[in-house]
Amino acid sequence: MNETILIVDDEPKIVDLARSYLENGGYRVQAAGDGQTALVLMRTIKPDLVVLDLNLPVMDGLDVCRRLRRESDVPVIMLTARVEETDRLIGLELGADDYITKPFSPRELVARVRALLRRAKGEIRQLNQVRVHDLEIDLEGHTVKKAGAALHLSPNEFKLLAVLAQHPGQTMTREQLMDHLHGVVVSGFDRSIDAHIKNLRKKIEPNPLEPVYILTVYGIGYKFNDEFAM
Numbered sequence: 001m002n003e004t005i006l007i008v009d010d011e012p013k014i015v016d017l018a019r020s021y022l023e024n025g026g027y028r029v030q031a032a033g034d035g036q037t038a039l040v041l042m043r044t045i046k047p048d049l050v051v052l053d054l055n056l057p058v059m060d061g062l063d064v065c066r067r068l069r070r071e072s073d074v075p076v077i078m079l080t081a082r083v084e085e086t087d088r089l090i091g092l093e094l095g096a097d098d099y100i101t102k103p104f105s106p107r108e109l110v111a112r113v114r115a116l117l118r119r120a121k122g123e124i125r126q127l128n129q130v131r132v133h134d135l136e137i138d139l140e141g142h143t144v145k146k147a148g149a150a151l152h153l154s155p156n157e158f159k160l161l162a163v164l165a166q167h168p169g170q171t172m173t174r175e176q177l178m179d180h181l182h183g184v185v186v187s188g189f190d191r192s193i194d195a196h197i198k199n200l201r202k203k204i205e206p207n208p209l210e211p212v213y214i215l216t217v218y219g220i221g222y223k224f225n226d227e228f229a230m
Helices: 012-024 035-045 061-071 085-093 106-121 155-165 174-182 190-204
Strands: 004-008 028-032 049-053 076-080 098-101 129-132 135-138 143-146 149-151 214-217 221-224
Touching: 004 012, 004 035, 012 028, 012 106, 028 035, 035 049, 035 061, 049 061, 049 106, 061 076, 061 085, 076 085, 076 106, 085 098, 085 190, 098 106, 106 155, 129 155, 135 155, 155 174, 155 190, 155 221, 174 190, 174 221, 190 214, 190 221
Parallel strands: 004 028, 004 049, 049 076, 076 098
Antiparallel strands: 129 135, 135 143, 143 149, 214 221
């Protein structure tokens, strides 16, 4: 294992608790107490995953996530005491892959870290490749090309695209898509799928406001346009 996890939180008790459980789980842990220090560490230690608190001194966690996504596709789990859904959705739209609200179970944190790292490594193995129109999805290599140019997708974006593209024309509910992402349907996470789809459309659609690949089935979920199936 030996992956490095960067914890960004200004509460020492939270950092110590998360560090203890993550290290017991076999991970190396580094910590930062503010956003600016976190960005410096990101560039120097290049962690495999970031656990990022939203309420940070010096620089807000949302700003950290925004700047981080300009430089890296490292998986990000938001850690937040904010209860407003809009805060969580903004974080997901900025590129965070998952979130946990405080107070949290440290065992759940370790499980989320482990699951997200598995997804980041690309553990979808039904087919080697899926080709749809000008998109080429390499499931073994965890890469996506559009018209021959490589696209940079987050782990969740890649898995959503792969799942939808392997079932062209099939409407999938938000609950089904969440089950594919997390291995379990989690109540209250439905809207996060919308945020991931929005980010994905920005990367693969000719015009994200008029999608032709990933279509919305209003009141139900999403489907991949079967006119592009090959």
